[in-house]
Amino acid sequence: MKKHVWRPLFVVLSLVIFILLFRLAYVPADFGAQERGYTFGFHRLGNEQEWKDYPAKYKNSSYCNECHDDKVKSLKASAHAIIPCENCHGAALGHPDKPEKLTVDRSRGQCLRCHAKLYMPSSGRNNIPGIDPEQHNPGTACAECHNPHNPSLEEM
Amino acid sequence: MKRRDFLKNTAVFVSGASLSLSTLEFLDPRELLASQPSLRWGFLVNTYKCVGCGFCVKACKIENDIPLEANVTRTWVERYVMTKSGETIRDCPQGALNGYTSKLLDENASGMRAVPDEEVAQAFFVPKLCNHCSTPACVQVCPVGATYQTADGAVLVDRKWCIGCGYCIMGCPYGVRFFHPVERVADKCTFCYHRISKGGNTACAQACPFGARQIGNLRDPNDPVAKAVLKERVGVLRSEYGTKPNVYYIGLNEEVR
Structure with a gap:
C-alpha cells in the first residue's frame, strides 16, 4: 500500500503515545481505585493525609x-x-x-x-x-x- | 451399564454438581464482621437539644477557613415553624451563623414574617451537615476522581485535583456542597477529618453547649452514637434517594426536608 495511506495512522499512533506518556508524567503514582473501589474510591491516596494534616484552630x-x-x-x-x-x-x-x-x-x-x-x-x-x-x-x-x-x- | 446403575449415577452426579463448594463452607459471623473495616464515621443530631445558637456554624467556619461573611457554609441550622393551620415555614438566615435572635421568620424575597405564638403548633431547629453517605451521589458524578470516600467513610475533596466543574454540587441531594470562594474548588464538610483522625471531636460538636451534635464510630457497639442509632428512634434525611446517609436525627419530622 502507498505511504500516504499509512501516514495518518502514524500520526494517530504518535498522538496516543504522547497522551499516554503525558498521563504517566502528570498523574501521581498513588492515584487510582482505593479501598472503596472505582465508583467511590477513585482518587489520589496522598490527599487523605493532606486532609489529616489540616491545621486545627480549636483546642478545647x-x-x-x-x-x-x-x-x-x-x-x-x-x-x-x-x-x-x-x-x-x-x-x-x-x-x-x-x-x-x-x-x-x-x-x-x-x-x-x-x-x-x-x-x-x-x-x-x-x-x-x-x-x-x-x-x-x-x-x-x-x-x-x-x-x-x-x-x-x-x-x- | 444397567439402566438402574445409569439412573443412580446420574442422580448422584447431578445433585453433586449442583452443589458448589462454597455452599458447604461454614460462614463465621465474626469473620464476616472482620472483613468490614472496624471504623465507619457516623453522626448523630438530637433536634430536641438544639436551641439554634449557631455556635456550631461559627466554629465550623473558623476551623475550616470558610470566610465568615461569604454566603456559603459547611453546616447550618434551619428553623422549622409549623402552624396550627398545617403550614410549614422554614428559614435559615446566613446559615444561622449568628444564631436566631428574632421571632420574625426570614421569607427571603417576600420579607420578614411574624407568626403569633398562639398559632404555632410545633417549632424546632434542625442542624444540617454532609451526610457522608454510604453510596454518595456526589462522588459518582465527579469526572476527574477529585472527590472520593475514604475507607472509614468520610467523603472528601482533593483540592489539588478538583477542576471546579460543579457536577458534585448539583449531584448532592442535600445541597451540602458549595464552591469555595477562596480555594476556587468544590468544598464540603469533612467531618473535621483532621480532628477526628487524631482522636479529637469535630469543631461543631465541640462547640455545641447542649450536646445536640455527636460524632462516633458506627461499627463500635459501645460507641454512644452507634448505640443510639441501634436503640433510639432515629431517622435520616431523604432516604428515597438511596444514598444511605450516615447522619442520624433524633426527633425528625416528616416535614423536614
Missing part, C-alpha cells in the same frame, strides 16, 4: 484549664458551665505564643444567640431563660450587668 476547654484553671473552675460552678471557653474567647490556635491574647466576643449578639426569647415548643430553646431584645435594655452590652461566668443577678 481542658487545654484552657492548663493555665486558667481558676477561671475554668468558676465557670464550671455556674449555669454557663456547658459553654466551651472558645465559643466566646475565640479559637485558641497557637495561643499563648501566637496570638498572645485572644479577642473575647462580649457583644450583645453573642448572648442573644441563646437568650433572645423565641417561642419554640418541641425544642430545648424554650427551657432557656430569655428576654425580648427590643424591650430589655436595648443597646446596652449584657456584660455591664451580668457576669458571663456567673450570669445569675442574685448571686453577683
Whole structure:
C-alpha cells in the first residue's frame, strides 16, 4: 500500500503515545481505585493525609484549664458551665505564643444567640431563660450587668 | 451399564454438581464482621437539644477557613415553624451563623414574617451537615476522581485535583456542597477529618453547649452514637434517594426536608 495511506495512522499512533506518556508524567503514582473501589474510591491516596494534616484552630476547654484553671473552675460552678471557653474567647490556635491574647466576643449578639426569647415548643430553646431584645435594655452590652461566668443577678 | 446403575449415577452426579463448594463452607459471623473495616464515621443530631445558637456554624467556619461573611457554609441550622393551620415555614438566615435572635421568620424575597405564638403548633431547629453517605451521589458524578470516600467513610475533596466543574454540587441531594470562594474548588464538610483522625471531636460538636451534635464510630457497639442509632428512634434525611446517609436525627419530622 502507498505511504500516504499509512501516514495518518502514524500520526494517530504518535498522538496516543504522547497522551499516554503525558498521563504517566502528570498523574501521581498513588492515584487510582482505593479501598472503596472505582465508583467511590477513585482518587489520589496522598490527599487523605493532606486532609489529616489540616491545621486545627480549636483546642478545647481542658487545654484552657492548663493555665486558667481558676477561671475554668468558676465557670464550671455556674449555669454557663456547658459553654466551651472558645465559643466566646475565640479559637485558641497557637495561643499563648501566637496570638498572645485572644479577642473575647462580649457583644450583645453573642448572648442573644441563646437568650433572645423565641417561642419554640418541641425544642430545648424554650427551657432557656430569655428576654425580648427590643424591650430589655436595648443597646446596652449584657456584660455591664451580668457576669458571663456567673450570669445569675442574685448571686453577683 | 444397567439402566438402574445409569439412573443412580446420574442422580448422584447431578445433585453433586449442583452443589458448589462454597455452599458447604461454614460462614463465621465474626469473620464476616472482620472483613468490614472496624471504623465507619457516623453522626448523630438530637433536634430536641438544639436551641439554634449557631455556635456550631461559627466554629465550623473558623476551623475550616470558610470566610465568615461569604454566603456559603459547611453546616447550618434551619428553623422549622409549623402552624396550627398545617403550614410549614422554614428559614435559615446566613446559615444561622449568628444564631436566631428574632421571632420574625426570614421569607427571603417576600420579607420578614411574624407568626403569633398562639398559632404555632410545633417549632424546632434542625442542624444540617454532609451526610457522608454510604453510596454518595456526589462522588459518582465527579469526572476527574477529585472527590472520593475514604475507607472509614468520610467523603472528601482533593483540592489539588478538583477542576471546579460543579457536577458534585448539583449531584448532592442535600445541597451540602458549595464552591469555595477562596480555594476556587468544590468544598464540603469533612467531618473535621483532621480532628477526628487524631482522636479529637469535630469543631461543631465541640462547640455545641447542649450536646445536640455527636460524632462516633458506627461499627463500635459501645460507641454512644452507634448505640443510639441501634436503640433510639432515629431517622435520616431523604432516604428515597438511596444514598444511605450516615447522619442520624433524633426527633425528625416528616416535614423536614
